[in-house]
Each structure stands twice: as C-alpha cells, then as structure tokens.
Amino acid sequence: MEADELMVLVAGGDQRAFEQLYGLVSGPVFGLVRRVVRDPAQSEEVAQEVLLETWRSAGRFDPSRGSALSWILTLAHRRAVDRVRSARAAVDREQREASRYHDPAxxxxxxxxxxxxxxxxxxxxxxxxxxxxxxxxxxxxxxxxxxxxxxxxxxxxxxxxxxxxxxxxxxxxxxxxxxx
Amino acid sequence: MSVLGLFRREDLHSLAAPYALDALEPDERRRFEKHLTGCDRCAAEVRALAEDAVRLAWSQAAEPPAHLRSRVLAAVQRTPQESSRAPGREYAPQLPPHVWGTQSPPGRSRAPRARRPLFVPFATATAAAALVVASLFAVQAGRAQDELNAERDRAREIAHVLAAPDARASTGKDAQGRSIGVVASAAEGQAVVTLSGYGKLPTGQVHQLWLMRPDAQPRSLGLFDPDTPLVATGLDKVATSLAVTVEPDGGSPQPTTQPVVQLTLKSVGFGE
Missing domain, CATH: 1.10.10.10 (Winged helix-like DNA-binding domain superfamily/Winged helix DNA-binding domain)
Structure with missing residues (x-):
C-alpha cells in the first residue's frame, strides 16, 4: 500500500497501518535527520518525535495538497533544523569562534x-x-x-x-x- | 503602492527559496508565512521549490536502528491522536503552510507509484546494483532531454525492481573480463540486466537477452540498447539462467548463435 493511502488509515487510528507507514518512511526520515543533526543520539530523538507527530497529526494530511511523503519529510527537515540551530546557539554562546568556511560535507x-x-x-x-x-x-x-x-x-x-x-x-x- | 512597498514585496518574494530550504530566521519565517497566506503565486512557488528540496531528503535515506521502531510503536500505543482538521484552521501553526497549503502545486500531480523507486532496500545495493547504476549514468552527458526522460523512466522501472523485498543481485564474467549483471525479484518476476565491456556491435547486429528454462525453448526477453540496462518482466520462477546472443538487427525468435555470456539465476531466487 502507498504512503498516501496508509496516512488515511493512520488518521483513523489504525496502528497496523502506522506500522506499515513506519516501514516506508522511517529510513528517509532517520537518514535526513541524521544528515542535518549529525549527533546519533539526538538524531534518534528527533526522528522519534517526527514519527510520533506523524501519528498524532495524520488527520491533518490532505492528499489533494501533496504526497504524504513530502509532508512527512518537510516536517522532519523542519524539526531537524530547529534542533541543530538551538544546539549551535548553545555552543555559540560559549565560544564565539570565527568559523571559517569549509566545503559542504x-x-x-x-x-x-x-x-x-x-x-x-x-x-x-x-x-x-x-x-x-x-x-x-x-x-x-x-x-x-x-x-x-x-x-x-x-x-x-x-x-x-x-x-x-x-x-x-x-x-x-x-x-x-x-x-x- | 509606494516604491518602498513594492520593494519590500519583491524582497519577500525572493525569500521563497530560502524558505523552502528552511533557511530563514524565525521572525523572517513568520513574516514570510504571513505573506504566503495572501499570495497564491508565492504559495505555489514555495510548494514547487519545497518538492525539489524533498528530493534532497530522499537521497539521504538510512536504515534507522531497530530499537527506534519499538520505541515509536510503543509511544504510538499510548499517544492519543489529534482530532482531525479543526474547522476554520488553514494549517497547523507550527508547520510550514506549503505543507498544509492553500492550493495544489501547479501541474505537479505525482503518480503515487513514482515514489516507490525511492525505497531501495540497502541490502540490494550490491556489486551488480552498482553496475546497473554505473551503466545508467555512464552515458548521460550530452544527451537530448527526451533521451534523458526515457532514461529516467527506465530508472524508475529499475528502481521498482530494486525495491522489491526479495530483490537480489548477481554478476557473471566471461573469460575476457566482460560482465553481465542482474538484479532480480523472483516474487515480481522481474529483472534488470546490464552488459558491460561488450562494446558496440557492428551495424546490423544486436545483443538479445534470453530466458533459459528447463524443458522449454529459450524465450526472448528483449534487445539491448548500447550501454543501457534492460528491464525484463514476466520471468517464471522455474527459469534457470539468462543468456545473451548476438542476433541480426530486430532480434530473432530463437537464438541463432552461441551465447556470448550466460548467468545462472539460482543465486537470485529462481530455479526452484
């Protein structure tokens, strides 16, 4: 079953459908979050939040407005970026070192x-x-x-x-x- | 509208790309989201750009640790869901509006099927899969757009095979070091086959792929375009091997020459 259809079932509280959805999206979600957040433990935390939020707010997903997968990945990216920025802000407060440009990794x-x-x-x-x-x-x-x-x-x-x-x-x- | 107003509006429009990349500061983000609710053109543009950004996400897919699954599923059991769409609320305040959106993306209706390619199980990323990928991209430079589109369609078919849960890969080499690679799914009855090192045949000749089965005539699976993987469908489970022969242009109903290379399908789940 495709993610869009699964989301509709998940919105209805279907936990088995969520398990299937997990199989489809957990890899992309986790991979993206880890790429942005870097720290493995924090990445897991953020990925977990995102997947849980997917469960909680599945009812808001409207298939006519885009695919479930973009919906979930957009959410994942937003959360990952929020996390990495607050972590950076904390570090910056301690040491305002002039970071020199390095090529993206x-x-x-x-x-x-x-x-x-x-x-x-x-x-x-x-x-x-x-x-x-x-x-x-x-x-x-x-x-x-x-x-x-x-x-x-x-x-x-x-x-x-x-x-x-x-x-x-x-x-x-x-x-x-x-x-x- | 004052010149200043015009300028600021233009200025806001230019934030669509940074917004789609989640690259705005919080206050800018809020200003832009406010602007989005009244600007259909911007909302459409943001959606299109955000879809592009999501492609960047896909390419990063990685196997999560097993305990994440049990944790998430356990949390789901004890987490109540929000009641569905609150009336009068356009989108969840914490989520980007292009996700909840005000209108459909312009001309970008996506077939759900097209997403499948992206779920490529990592276990199948073996030498043969790498071979498939390499040959896919080896020849892209300098191609016309329609050829690239055809290539992309093929890439999708290939990815579909790769995405099958039982997909397995195998390669064979002949004495001269030329090789044949296959990624196959017995459950789907599909295979992606690549040739490498065979070069271009003289005009009027073509490499033809055959399915070899016990107690049956070889069955043609198609003709190879140079440097291009061949997607074979409808493979029966009893198939024992693949063979490639050189045939006159247009192919033959049955092989007319000795195979240049042969590869057993046992290791990829066939021949049972």
Missing part, C-alpha cells in the same frame, strides 16, 4: 552509506550545479544554516545567496525530472 556522507539509485541521481545532479549554487543549497538544507549564515560563510551578498538557492533548486528539478 556531502562527499563524506555519500561515501558513508551504500549507494541507492536516488542517491546516485541526486549526487549526479548536485554535481551539475555551479559550486556556489551547490554550496548555497547544501549548506542550508543538509547543514541547517540560515541563508544569512550561508552568505556569511561564503562571503556573498544576501541577494546573491537567495538567487543561488533558487537557481540551484530549479536546476536540480530540471536534472532530476519534475515527476520523479
């Missing part, structure tokens, strides 16, 4: 896990962006930096970063294919 992560088809495809498409587009998108999405922080790290004007993010995402869409 998508290389190391790609090697960390086995190659799935989608991963290969995304990797390939990320490679086709300009360096600034790629860094703007990945520093924000995978590393959880705000666009102001990204501008800071890349020493670029804010407007340029916003444009690079948009161009990067649009180009990624063209490369990946709209309906993937």
């Amino acid at each position: 998508f290389d190391q992560v790609a090697e960390e896990v086995e190659a799935g088809l989608e991963r290969q495809l995304v990797r390939r498409c990320l490679d086709r962006l300009t360096a600034l587009q790629r860094q703007s998108v990945t520093l924000a999405y995978y590393d959880g930096y705000t666009y102001r922080e990204v501008a800071d790290r890349l020493s670029l004007p804010l407007g340029t970063v916003k444009t690079r993010m948009r161009d990067g995402l649009t180009r990624l869409r063209d490369c990946l294919g709209g309906a993937a």
Whole structure:
C-alpha cells in the first residue's frame, strides 16, 4: 500500500497501518535527520518525535495538497533544523569562534552509506550545479544554516545567496525530472 | 503602492527559496508565512521549490536502528491522536503552510507509484546494483532531454525492481573480463540486466537477452540498447539462467548463435 493511502488509515487510528507507514518512511526520515543533526543520539530523538507527530497529526494530511511523503519529510527537515540551530546557539554562546568556511560535507556522507539509485541521481545532479549554487543549497538544507549564515560563510551578498538557492533548486528539478 | 512597498514585496518574494530550504530566521519565517497566506503565486512557488528540496531528503535515506521502531510503536500505543482538521484552521501553526497549503502545486500531480523507486532496500545495493547504476549514468552527458526522460523512466522501472523485498543481485564474467549483471525479484518476476565491456556491435547486429528454462525453448526477453540496462518482466520462477546472443538487427525468435555470456539465476531466487 502507498504512503498516501496508509496516512488515511493512520488518521483513523489504525496502528497496523502506522506500522506499515513506519516501514516506508522511517529510513528517509532517520537518514535526513541524521544528515542535518549529525549527533546519533539526538538524531534518534528527533526522528522519534517526527514519527510520533506523524501519528498524532495524520488527520491533518490532505492528499489533494501533496504526497504524504513530502509532508512527512518537510516536517522532519523542519524539526531537524530547529534542533541543530538551538544546539549551535548553545555552543555559540560559549565560544564565539570565527568559523571559517569549509566545503559542504556531502562527499563524506555519500561515501558513508551504500549507494541507492536516488542517491546516485541526486549526487549526479548536485554535481551539475555551479559550486556556489551547490554550496548555497547544501549548506542550508543538509547543514541547517540560515541563508544569512550561508552568505556569511561564503562571503556573498544576501541577494546573491537567495538567487543561488533558487537557481540551484530549479536546476536540480530540471536534472532530476519534475515527476520523479 | 509606494516604491518602498513594492520593494519590500519583491524582497519577500525572493525569500521563497530560502524558505523552502528552511533557511530563514524565525521572525523572517513568520513574516514570510504571513505573506504566503495572501499570495497564491508565492504559495505555489514555495510548494514547487519545497518538492525539489524533498528530493534532497530522499537521497539521504538510512536504515534507522531497530530499537527506534519499538520505541515509536510503543509511544504510538499510548499517544492519543489529534482530532482531525479543526474547522476554520488553514494549517497547523507550527508547520510550514506549503505543507498544509492553500492550493495544489501547479501541474505537479505525482503518480503515487513514482515514489516507490525511492525505497531501495540497502541490502540490494550490491556489486551488480552498482553496475546497473554505473551503466545508467555512464552515458548521460550530452544527451537530448527526451533521451534523458526515457532514461529516467527506465530508472524508475529499475528502481521498482530494486525495491522489491526479495530483490537480489548477481554478476557473471566471461573469460575476457566482460560482465553481465542482474538484479532480480523472483516474487515480481522481474529483472534488470546490464552488459558491460561488450562494446558496440557492428551495424546490423544486436545483443538479445534470453530466458533459459528447463524443458522449454529459450524465450526472448528483449534487445539491448548500447550501454543501457534492460528491464525484463514476466520471468517464471522455474527459469534457470539468462543468456545473451548476438542476433541480426530486430532480434530473432530463437537464438541463432552461441551465447556470448550466460548467468545462472539460482543465486537470485529462481530455479526452484
């Protein structure tokens, strides 16, 4: 059964449907959260929150407005970013060290896990962006930096970063294919 | 509208991409979300951009630890659900509006099926799967868009095979080091087959794939395009091996030459 249909059952309180949904989404949710949060224990915590929130608020999911999977992953990303930012803020308060720019770590992560088809495809498409587009998108999405922080790290004007993010995402869409 | 007002509006529009990436500061996020509720164009744009961002999420899928499952399921047992959609509430305040949204994304209706490719079980990411992937991408550069689209469709079919719970992979090499790779699901009766090292055949010749079964004629599974994996469907469980022969253009009803390579299907769950 597809995630969209399962969500409807889950919204009706069906725990077995949730178990199935868990099978479908836990990998992407956990992987994304871990990529952003990094710390394994915290990643588990956030992933658990997200999955539980999926159960609690399944009734709000409206299939006519997008797929269940984007719904869940958007939620997961938001929660992961919130977590990593509050952790960073705590660290920053203690030591305001000037962090120097380093290249986004998508290389190391790609090697960390086995190659799935989608991963290969995304990797390939990320490679086709300009360096600034790629860094703007990945520093924000995978590393959880705000666009102001990204501008800071890349020493670029804010407007340029916003444009690079948009161009990067649009180009990624063209490369990946709209309906993937 | 004043020049300043216009400027600020434009300024807000430009936040769509950072917003879709969750890259706004909290107060900016709130301002932009407020703006979104009154700007259909922005809401549509944010949705499209957010879908792109979600693709970045998919590529990071990783096996969660087993105890996460039991923890979550136990928590579900004792956690009551929210009563469904509160009337008059457009979206949950803590969640991004494009998720709860005000309108459907523009022209991006997605077939639910298309999502399946993304659930590729990690156990199948073996050498043969890598071979499939490698050959898929080896030749993309410089291709026309429609070819790329066809490729993507094929990628989807391939991923569908890879996603089968019983999908298994195997490779075979011949004496010259040329290889055949297969990822197959006996339950689905499907296989993805790749050839590597066989190069281009002279004009008028083609590599044809055969299914070998006990007490039956070989059955054609299709013709290889150069450098492209072949997706074979309708494989019966009793099949014992795959064979590749060189045939005249358009293929033959039965093999007319000796196989250039053969691969047993036993290790991928067939031949029982």
